[in-house]
Amino acid sequence: MLNYVLARLLTFIPTFIGVTLVSFSFIRALPGDPILVMAGERGISEERYAELAAQYGYDRPILVQYWDYLTGVLHGDLGVSFVTKRPVWDEFFSLFPATLELSICAMVFAVALGLPAVVIAAVNRGKFFDRALMSTALVGYSMPIFWWALLLIIVFSGNLQWTPVSGRIGLQYYFPDPTGFMLIDSLASGQKGAFSSAVRHLILPTIVLGTIPLAVIARQTRSAMLEVLGEDYIRTARAKGLAPARINGIHALRNALIPVVTVIELSVGTLLAGAILTETIFSWPGIGKWMVDSIFRRDYPVVQGGLLLVAVLVMVVNLIVDMLYGLINPKIRKR
Amino acid sequence: MADTTQISSAPTRPSALREFWYYFRENRGAVIGLYVFSALVLIAVFAGLIAPHDPTAQNRAATLLPPAWQEGGNWSYILGTDPLGRDLLSRLLYGSQLTFLVGIMVVLLASAGGIIIGLISGFAPKWVDTIIMRTMDIILSFPALLLALVLVAILGPSLINAMIAIAIAYQPHFVRLTRAAVLAERSKDYVISARVAGAGLPRLMFITVLPNCIAPIIVQAALSFSNAILDVAALGFLGMGAQPPTPEWGTMLAESREFILRAWWVVTFPGLAILITVLAINLMGDGLRDALDPKLKRS
Numbered sequence: 036m037l038n039y040v041l042a043r044l045l046t047f048i049p050t051f052i053g054v055t056l057v058s059f060s061f062i063r064a065l066p067g068d069p070i071l072v073m074a075g076e077r078g079i080s081e082e083r084y085a086e087l088a089a090q091y092g093y094d095r096p097i098l099v100q101y102w103d104y105l106t107g108v109l110h111g112d113l114g115v116s117f118v119t120k121r122p123v124w125d126e127f128f129s130l131f132p133a134t135l136e137l138s139i140c141a142m143v144f145a146v147a148l149g150l151p152a153v154v155i156a157a158v159n160r161g162k163f164f165d166r167a168l169m170s171t172a173l174v175g176y177s178m179p180i181f182w183w184a185l186l187l188i189i190v191f192s193g194n195l196q197w198t199p200v201s202g203r204i205g206l207q208y209y210f211p212d213p214t215g216f217m218l219i220d221s222l223a224s225g226q227k228g229a230f231s232s233a234v235r236h237l238i239l240p241t242i243v244l245g246t247i248p249l250a251v252i253a254r255q256t257r258s259a260m261l262e263v264l265g266e267d268y269i270r271t272a273r274a275k276g277l278a279p280a281r282i283n284g285i286h287a288l289r290n291a292l293i294p295v296v297t298v299i300e301l302s303v304g305t306l307l308a309g310a311i312l313t314e315t316i317f318s319w320p321g322i323g324k325w326m327v328d329s330i331f332r333r334d335y336p337v338v339q340g341g342l343l344l345v346a347v348l349v350m351v352v353n354l355i356v357d358m359l360y361g362l363i364n365p366k367i368r369k370r
Numbered sequence: 371m372a373d374t375t376q377i378s379s380a381p382t383r384p385s386a387l388r389e390f391w392y393y394f395r396e397n398r399g400a401v402i403g404l405y406v407f408s409a410l411v412l413i414a415v416f417a418g419l420i421a422p423h424d425p426t427a428q429n430r431a432a433t434l435l436p437p438a439w440q441e442g443g444n445w446s447y448i449l450g451t452d453p454l455g456r457d458l459l460s461r462l463l464y465g466s467q468l469t470f471l472v473g474i475m476v477v478l479l480a481s482a483g484g485i486i487i488g489l490i491s492g493f494a495p496k497w498v499d500t501i502i503m504r505t506m507d508i509i510l511s512f513p514a515l516l517l518a519l520v521l522v523a524i525l526g527p528s529l530i531n532a533m534i535a536i537a538i539a540y541q542p543h544f545v546r547l548t549r550a551a552v553l554a555e556r557s558k559d560y561v562i563s564a565r566v567a568g569a570g571l572p573r574l575m576f577i578t579v580l581p582n583c584i585a586p587i588i589v590q591a592a593l594s595f596s597n598a599i600l601d602v603a604a605l606g607f608l609g610m611g612a613q614p615p616t617p618e619w620g621t622m623l624a625e626s627r628e629f630i631l632r633a634w635w636v637v638t639f640p641g642l643a644i645l646i647t648v649l650a651i652n653l654m655g656d657g658l659r660d661a662l663d664p665k666l667k668r669s
Contacts, residue, residue, distance in 0.1 A: 046504075046507070049504050050504060050507045050508055050511060053504060053505065053507075053508035054508055054511055054512075056508075057508060057512075061520060061524070064524050065523070065524055066524070066526070170399075173399075173649065173652060173653065173656070174645070174649060176652060177596065177600075177645060177648040177649040177652045178645060178648075179600055179603055179620075179641055179644045179645060179648070181603075181604060181607045181620075181623065182623060182637070182640075182641030182644065182645070183641075185623070185627065185630055185637050185641065186637070186638070186641070188630060189630055189631065189634055189637065193630070193631045304513040304514070305513075307513045307516065308513040308514060308515035308516060311513075311515055311516060311519070311608075312515075312604055312607070312608070315608065326516065326519070327519070327608060330519060330520070330523045330610075331609075338520060338523065342512065342516070342520055345512070345513065345516060346511040346512050347511075349511050349512070349513065350511050353511075
């Protein structure tokens with residue numbers, strides 16, 4: 036197991052370096068001079084230009100610049116936003132809880148709804164419920180989620196007036212946010228109605244972001260369940276006279292869950308990409324909206340830093356999932 | 371020698387196709403998907419003939435007209451008009467051309483690049499293989515939509531740049547699939563015998579091995595086709611894809627966002643068009659997977 040962990044860690048390093056190279060090249064690949072972009076439309080004097088070039092290190096050889104960038108990154112220095120003048124690192128981590136909260140809710144939504152439905156469908160293979168669920172899953176899988184979000188807004192916010200259209204909480208509530216998770220902070224603030232306001236703000240974004248993971252879980256777990264249900268040990272369990280709910284819900288599902296770990300791994304990218312769209316539509320103050328806004332504002336240090344941190348996030352989750360795999364399935368360790 | 375191979379391969383070819391069709395037909399959803407897809411292709415090809423109006427012609431007297439069957443609707447604008455008084459149906463019909471163009475171009479770019487790099491990776495010495503695979507890992511560390519957004523920020527927003535960006539983001543999947551298939555095939559007897567018979571590396575790569583790796587690539591191509599449509603529409607929706615007044619479905623959604631509570635049709639129909647197209651392709655993709663995957667066939 037230790038060898039496996041070490042080997043896997045070793046592949047992390049070149050990928051990390053590559054990712055830093057990509058984010059480093061990003062600013063240099065842009066058309067136009069970053070300092071002129073920063074100066075805006077007013078232009079800039081030559082002395083000031085030289086001063087800024089020296090400050091950002093653009094006057095030094097490219098390899099030196101990269102080395103400075105890499106050491107900076109390793110110390111948590113990702114530069115400063117052109118627009119807010121705050122360090123990119125701080126901005127990322129002050130917004131990250133919002134994205135994390137939304138992603139966790141979306142994943143919980145997908146798993147809590149998906150797994151029970153799939154178990155029922157797989158046990159009743161080919162019957163009406165199974166076919167209806169699989170058709171629904173395919174529709175969900177094919178859904179342009181930005182359109183889905185607009186439809187939900189039309190129905191639930193527009194016609195029924197059940198849910199708010201944007202933001203994380205009603206404007207009348209104000210309280211400190213030590214954790215950054217609105218659900219926890221609103222509960223801790225003790226203000227009347229704050230928690231329910233936070234929940235109502237979360238409902239539509241959660242459904243939108245959870246739709247594709249839900250569809251993927253339904254499709255993947257069903258085939259895994261069907262495979263497991265045909266195994267000998269399930270027949271043995273049946274022959275022993277165990278209750279069907281116990282067999283299906285525990286014996287079969289537990290083994291069918293292994294591919295679900297993969298789905299969760301793959302979902303991290305899906306969630307982050309989905310967060311870009313979901314957060315933009317619902318004005319959810321998280322990483323996705325931050326990145327899109329920064330691209331439009333030409334706030335390149337933010338785009339650069341955000342790109343790197345998102346990629347590292349994906350890599351770390353993949354690393355953890357691979358370790359979990361090694362733990363669950365000893366065969367993988369040997370490879 | 372050449373004659374015998376021709377004789378032996380002649381009868382197997384049509385039967386392989388017939389076998390494929392036999393399994394594909396088993397899947398009712400896939401056949402429905404194929405019909406819908408064919409209909410959409412016909413619509414895209416003949417959009418210029420079917421469309422009742424010019425997709426960019428504005429009629430200031432008829433802005434935000436509801437669909438014909440609703441009160442205030444007009445039968446010359448069957449699905450209603452958008453905020454600038456353009457015919458929604460005509461825009462959707464012309465938009466289908468862009469959608470297919472996007473799907474085909476992304477799949478061609480991503481698969482052609484991916485197959486060649488994958489073949490090289492599978493046949494090249496280990497250090498080249500390692501470099502290629504690590505590079506692919508790096509690309510895969512970025513969520514496709516985010517990578518595409520950033521690439522478009524560099525290249526400038528346009529439909530072509532959106533396609534290129536998404537093709538780059540999808541390429542690693544083709545590389546991995548091709549490489550895995552090549553590694554599985556490379557040590558088989560027929561490849562060794564071809565090599566012993568004196569086949570050069572290019573012939574070995576493209577003529578001997580590639581045809582036997584093609585099944586998973588086709589399935590991946592179908593998947594990429596539908597994902598590309600979704601992602602390009604998403605880029606258009608974010609304002610980073612096709613630019614107005616192009617009748618691209620995602621861009622149409624973005625233009626009509628502020629009217630969602632007043633005019634449901636400007637939002638509903640473009641999205642529905644995306645959903646139906648993607649759904650049809652995914653249904654076909656499922657059929658392709660079942661028909662081409664020998665493991666699932668017998669179960």
